[in-house]
Amino acid sequence: MMRLELVKRPQRSALFSALSPFIAFALTIIAGAIMFALLGVNPLTAFNIYFIEPISQVWQLHELAIKAAPLILIAVGLSVCYKANIWNIGAEGQFILGGIVGSIIPVLFPQFEGPLVLPLMLLLGMVGGAAYAAIPALLKTRFGTNEILTSLMLVYVAQLFLDWLVRGPWRDPQGHGFPQTIQFGDSAVLPELMPDAGRANWGFVFALVAAVLVWILMSRMLKGFEVRVLGSSPRAGRFAGFGLNRMVFFAFLLSGALAGLAGISEVSGAIGQLQPVISPGYGFTAIIVAFLGRLNPIGIVAAGLVLALTYLGGEAVQSALGISDKVARVFQGMLLFFVLGCDTLIHYRIRLIGLALTKPQDAAKLEAAPKLKEAR
């Protein structure tokens, strides 16, 4: 019988703070190898298909950027929430609402064209996401309702609402009954960065800009300090005169707006129209990205690329080996698990103790203690 014992470190370990995501990734690889072996696939072959082949050509790197952009945008916003100890887990819904509200112009006013269309769409997308995120924020501040549950429930509502829109009032009348809106006009499509090399669009630039801006906000501005204080010690925050309710709104509106921006960027960039499903769970995967990136915007950029690769790899093993692309979800879940576990090492040292061994030792310690006192 063995037992784990945590011993608090005098201060957080900078070493493990930097190492933990890498240890977590290594552990995920080991667990993944076992999983592939259980599925009857040579792990090396599988890893080659999963992690190497999807990023071995330039156009594939563009696909990686397309997948990473929404993950980074959402996760950067969520990191502010989680730093402040505010649990917005409904980013998936805010993403969808951003996509819907941002699509109002190209779907309802397709004749409206010109350089103003795209900025307006992006703005509306952010407003849509922020407004949807304002609901759990309002309920939390007004009534003290748990934001975890309300923000999550609203995801289901948003998915059903989008489903109704594209099958009902917004359906393309010339679409042969397919549940989708009309194709967006040219001025409503997010341009590609390098059309000759691949499909990556401006969404990736938005993600990088958002990461830098939030990094400046969190490390260089008073608001960022407020977030950290209220997150680690609400009492201290109150004494300093920081309003918790204002912070709830700030965090929800910011993360909602970024999720909304991600939503409309995805719809107008990668997809080009609204469909019943516009996200392969970006809003949930972004939670993993936020934690893997240590809730730090720069770390989140790297983590976003890693998680984007798990999506591409999932598609690759499905087509090459016939394994369900759910394998991506499994990798993502394992990664978050290991990251959280490794984070323990930042604050604690772990000692493995065999129970049988500890008892005599403890007894010896107890005996030794008074003697030590006498010796002093």
Place this chain on the structure above:
Amino acid sequence: MDITVNILLTIATAATPLLIAAIGELVVERSGVLNLGVEGMMIMGAVGGFGASYLTGSPWIGLLAAIAMGAVFSLLFAVMTLSLATNQVATGLSLTLLGLGLSGMMGTSFVGQPGERLPNIDIPGLTSIPVIGRLLFGQDPIFYISIALTAAVMWFLFKTRTGLTLRSIGDSHTSAHALGIKVIRYRYLAVIFGGACAGLAGGHLSLVYTPQWVENMSAGRGWIALALVVFASWRPWRVLAGAYIFGAVWIGQLHAQAFGIPVPSQFLSSLPYLATVVVLVLISRNKRLTMMNTPASLGQPFVPDR
């Protein structure tokens, strides 16, 4: 009359998984641990239950497998949050994400396969009593387990010494530890119990409610169960009432869709989720009630000092 009985029966069927999962989570939260992985444990129970029943041909073995699957899966959460003192909210979320992925992968070969339904209990004589016969004596076995479980948890928490100890841990783990109570051991057992319940609830979905495997078939029920615990302010009998109210909402919207009420089906389908939000708001408006009943150390990590 028959229609009423049928509707009541379907409400009971819809309420049972919510009730079982919520009762399990209630015990977990009473011990001071917040496990947001209910949805993940439930879906793992559903796939494990269906898989075992499909492979062995016996839904009873499926039932046991569902319980075992939920319990084993919850152990992951327990090791992380209790032994490694990780953040409970984040760990619970990752349990849900992992469960949804893992179940999808494990269930690939079960999609579209016919399942076998757990047979209803049939007591000769009693079941044929008009109206109440089928309601009280002719339901699926998990229905009876759910009612017995609620009564047992009520008795355990409020009438036994161990239950009192468990609640004291939930209210102050430091005081409990100072009194020499094995906080971590109690919490391990509570979390595993919660996992077994969530697994059983999932088993109900894939062995009784719709005897087949469909990806994401829990459809947010795990989250609604979490909301039910808050709604019930951590009291078992209120969980029972809440589960039946939600069962009624769930069935009500299905019947409304079947009757062709001129409201888009998507709006009706979103009713259970909206109802959850509304109910949470109503209950949290009463701050004193919530404050009084919330286990005081809910969600806080605990590391015993020496």
